[in-house]
Amino acid sequence: MHDPYTVLGVSPGATQEEIKRAYRKKAKECHPDMHPDDPLATQKMNEVNEAYDMLMHPEKYRGQSSPFSGQTAHEQGQPFHTYTWSGDSPFEQPDMDMFWGMPFFTTAAPPQMEMSDAPLVRDAIRSMEQQRYHEAVDILARIPQEARNARWHYLMACAHEGSGNIPSARFEIDQAIAMDPHHLVYRQAQERMSGASRTYRQRSTGAGGQIVSPGRILGSLCLSSLLFRWFCCC
Amino acid sequence: MFGYIRPALGALTDDDRKRYRSIYCGLCRSLETRYGLIGKASLNYDMTFLATLLSSLYECPETRSTRRCIPHAVKPHTEAASAAIDYAADMTILLSYYQAMDDAQDEKPHIGRLRMQLLEKAFQTVSFAYPDTISRVQVCMQAIGTLEKDPMPQGEAIAARTGELLGTIFVWKPDFWAPALMTLGSSLGAFVYWLDAALDMEHDKKHGCYNPLTAMGLDARDARPLLIASIAPAAEALESLPLLQDLPILSGTLYQGIWESYNQAMKEGESPDA
Structure with missing residues (x-):
């Protein structure tokens, strides 16, 4: 178990920019491509990623006694890329090894299983426990319309949130609350999913109505964009 | 769009x-x-x-x-x-x-x-x-098509699917950064959907077309809080990524640029004596 500040080589008072710079430096040093003979290179890279994630999202790690378990999802026997893409075709995403392939990512704690959960629902929760959120979305989508209760909408919201799809997560959690307005867990999830507006309002000049460059956008707009505009005026 | x-x-x-x-x-x-x-x-x-x-x-x-x-x-x-x-x-x-x-x-x-x-x-x-990206985008397109055919279309559902579509495109590789890129793309997609609705409102009214904001009883001017709520997660994701190169361009887009057409339209819409 390591302290994230030590892993990145920054002091606890470091600014976000310092953390980002330190991360970039460490990531370049630890890149598995730079150490093809080191079997621990991937693990080191994961540690650097996790340390970065901990410093950027401390709220995710609150309540965890040992944030660095020393064991990665990869070692626990999960596929290398837990962000699942359905196909295993040879035409994967291009240049997979151009960047360091990371075996896991973290997010809010997965939802708890309940006795009354149907088998498909259990499968979806299990996928979320293994951080396979896309798979959870696909499993939940197989449940027929008539069986979609407040809990289904809540679970769908969690699956979307985990995969990063916040608009869909918000939509589903609102549906869950409309069906069951007094469920505390749903309310807490809604609060978590709808934060951020105030910070944005403070940082954004545009949100307040300021206009910087009215009309002209690029000094000289390309002919091709004009063509495009002609094609598509929606 | x-x-x-x-x-x-x-x-x-x-x-x-x-x-x-x-x-x-x-x-x-x-x-x-x-x-x-x-x-x-x-x-x-x-x-x-x-x-x-x-x-x-x-x-x-x-x-x-x-x-x-x-x-x-x-x-x-x-x-x-x-x-x-x-x-x-x-x-x-x-x-x-x-x-x-x-x-x-x-x-x-x-x-x-x-x-x-x-x-x-x-x-x-x-x-x-990119077979996987294509199949995910197709699922979104079909879902949007079905949602739009509904006699009382749910704007929020279409916005969420539009977001998912753009988010899918933003995820270049299935790696550590995929969720943050998904958040960025999906929030931007939802924002663009509402922005488009706000800017098309007059046109839709004139031609009797469905407009999700009108359906929610909102005027284009009232859409600002909804737009802010849609884009805020994208900005949060941008801040959380280890971006150093071209950061002024990226944050200048999310905090300012995407508002230009809306702010301009709202300004033009103001009556001279208001």
Whole structure:
């Protein structure tokens, strides 16, 4: 178990920019491509990623006694890329090894299983426990319309949130609350999913109505964009 | 729905403006060399943003060259080339093809079908290279189609699916950064959906078309809190990523540029005595 500040080589008072710079430096040093003979290179890279994630999202790690378990999802026997893409075709995403392939990512704690959960629902929760959120979305989508209760909408919201799809997560959690307005867990999830507006309002000049460059956008707009505009005026 | 995701160039330094141009022109060049004139005609600001974002995140090796082209025959300009820019070019083709398909199905059947035909070959190349992205985008397109056919369409559901579509395109690789890129893309997609609804409100009223904001009893001016709530997660994701390169362009887009057309429309809508 390591302290994230030590892993990145920054002091606890470091600014976000310092953390980002330190991360970039460490990531370049630890890149598995730079150490093809080191079997621990991937693990080191994961540690650097996790340390970065901990410093950027401390709220995710609150309540965890040992944030660095020393064991990665990869070692626990999960596929290398837990962000699942359905196909295993040879035409994967291009240049997979151009960047360091990371075996896991973290997010809010997965939802708890309940006795009354149907088998498909259990499968979806299990996928979320293994951080396979896309798979959870696909499993939940197989449940027929008539069986979609407040809990289904809540679970769908969690699956979307985990995969990063916040608009869909918000939509589903609102549906869950409309069906069951007094469920505390749903309310807490809604609060978590709808934060951020105030910070944005403070940082954004545009949100307040300021206009910087009215009309002209690029000094000289390309002919091709004009063509495009002609094609598509929606 | 294209073209809203761009920086407010007036707020950038000269160097950042030049840099943005070099990515824009680089994307144009990649589209032209790989997909011909129809590729070039699909160039848009949104995918220039994606190219800038992915270049910054993955810090891919980049080459720069100085050239002249037909619209800029006199003054040579710099063009950037990288794997991230090529990916953004591929996604430009994908988006344009689906946009054409959407047009062919409703508003402009002839132009839509023509554009589909012109883009067909390029689209085949792209679908061969990214089968998973294509299948996810298709699921979103079908879902949006079904939702729109509803006699009482749910704007929030369509916004969420539009977001998912753009988010899917933003995820270049299934790696550690995928969720943050998904958040960025999906929030931007939802924002663009509501922005488009706000800007089209007058047109929709005149032609009796469905408008999700009108259906919710909102005026274009009342949409600001909804727009802020939609875009805030994207800004949060941007802040959380280890981005150093071109950060002023990226944050200038999310905090300022995407608001320009809305703010402009709201200003023009104000009556002189108000």
